[in-house]
Amino acid sequence: MDSLAEAALQGAPAAELQKLSVPSDYMALHTRAEDANIFSGETDKDVRRSLRLGRVPMPELAPDEVLIAVMASSINYNTVWSATFEPVSTFPFLKQMARRGYWGARHDLPHHVLGSDAAGVIVRVGSGVSRWKVGDHVVVATTHVDNEDPATHGDGMMGADQRAWGFETNFGGLAHYSVVPTNQLLPKPAHLTWEEAAANPLCAGTAYRMLVSERGARMKQGDVVLIWGAAGGLGTYAAQFVRNGGGIAVGVVGSPDKVGHALAMGCDHVIDRQEIGLTGGAPSDPAAVGKRLGKAIRKATGEDPHIVFEHVGRATFGLSVFVCRRGGTIVTCGSSTGYRHEFDNRYLWMRLKRVIGSHGANLQEQAETNRLIDLGRVNTALSTTFPLAQAPEAARLVQRNEHIGKVGILALAPKEGLGVTDPVLRERIGEQALAPLRN
Structure with missing residues (x-):
């Protein structure tokens, strides 16, 4: 030195x-x-x-x-x-x-x-x-x-x-x-x-802009927020902002040992990807996996999510569009599993959902x-x-x-x-x- x-x-x-x-x-x-x-x-x-x-x-x-x-x-x-x-x-x-x-x-x-x-x-x-x-x-x-x-x-x-x-x-x-x-x-x-x-x-700054800022999803009290990667860097800050803002954070994690970590950082409910049959990359039958995910979210909260906090990308984006409620918002930054996303556009356009790109x-x-x-x-x-x-x-x-x-x-x-x-x-x-x- x-x-x-x-x-x-x-x-x-x-x-x-x-x-x-x-x-x-x-x-x-x-x-x-x-x-x-x-x-x-x-x-x-x-x-x-x-x-x-x-x-x-x-x-x-x-x-x-x-x-x-x-x-x-x-x-x-x-x-x-x-x-x-x-x-x-x-x-x-x-x-x-x-x-x-x-x-x-x-x-x-x-x-x-x-x-x-x-x-x-x-x-x-x-x-x-x-x-x-x-x-x-x-x-x-x-x-x-x-x-x-x-x-x-x-x-x-x-x-x-x-x-x-x-x-x-x-x-x-x-x-x-x-x-x-x-x-x-x-x-x-x-x-x-x-x-x-x-x-x-x-x-922390990226998650704040995505969820709290007027340029992001504009989360409000009582919003159900689905957080992908809830035990990772972005997800752990997102859970805290949801908790502080009076929202209901539903985290998704990649293994059973990460459930406790997501709960410790502020998630109200945590779903293990394995429980819904989501392993590896994008599912071959996204509708089937999306239905299982939607059912798990409704079991935990009684509702579909108002906001989906999306940064995983190719493996999850189609599911995010599918499970988000009518008129809800998918806010996305980055794509750690791939940038080319596939989703059924009917669930976006016919149910009046929004996708917001956010960066930094x-x-x-x-x-x-x-x-x-x-x-x-x-x-x-x-x-x-x-x-x-x-x-x-x-x-x-x-x-x-x-x-x-x-x-x-x-x-x-x-x-x-x-x-x-x-x-x-x-x-x-x-x-x-x-x-x-x-x-």
Whole structure:
């Protein structure tokens, strides 16, 4: 660990951090452009083969950016996409960044530093930064936007050049350092550890926009919400938002051992996929499986769902359209089992249902999510952590869907439990409530 990173970890004051030199390179989890065809013709695209851990050059800091000493990060499914170079290699995204001029050209490199979550300490600020200062503890909102695009100021997600940080940009969070524009920064919740704070931004913000935001499903009290993958990263935050908003959360999980985890995170009822005969990919007879699923939901709640929280994709989307009530809403982001969805359109059009596409969250939505976390009303979905040296193994766990909640990565933090600056609030909330999946 270099002296600047060591000082940031030890809580050194800003004046001391500013005196220390920024290293010329740093440790980072990355992919390499030369490996883009490494899985050609193979069925099992094991991400451990393409994820590299090694030193990469430190980029120059733009006027509106900060350099963060990353204490912790987490694995999201977009790291799996990057590591398998599917559905497309992420290196073309970096070439697109280069078209934006001098500062964008920094991203177009033969290596791609991954990671769309981070919590850490600001150790440098760009010449144009006024709101943030060296020494601040921050988390990173994951939407990278173009402030010069007028659409961005109406909704950051609607800007033509909106990107997922660490997936469609370089210098992500699975590293000892990260470069972040200031319009992605939020204060770290003071009662959380580094790893707990780092697990939240991408999944919690995405779930908030999908369910709570006026741009999503606009969930209201009493709504029955079907949550696919209720023991995973997105699903565990969705269950909390449904619970907080007075809805009724019906979770679907992939195995019996995940039922208790989904209940712990806020689901009122949980259905094991095996109970309805849904195993593997999309069912050959979706109507039959959909009827069994609908029957299980009505048995639990007495009604069909008002909202379906959909992110699994090909394997479940047809069922989501089928079981959603007349006039209901399917809100969808991502498709971890495939992007090409098949469904019987009669159940959509003749029963007046809506499909809403949702992606990430704008900074205001992220700030509202962060406030709920700061208040202790939404808790971390962190289940386990790995050191950065074992990040490929952690990504493999997520790739095979053998995880629950969020899998954290300790970057500069040498152990769990560091970073708490409000122990009073932490004690008031209680360790069990703070991280249900860990306890």
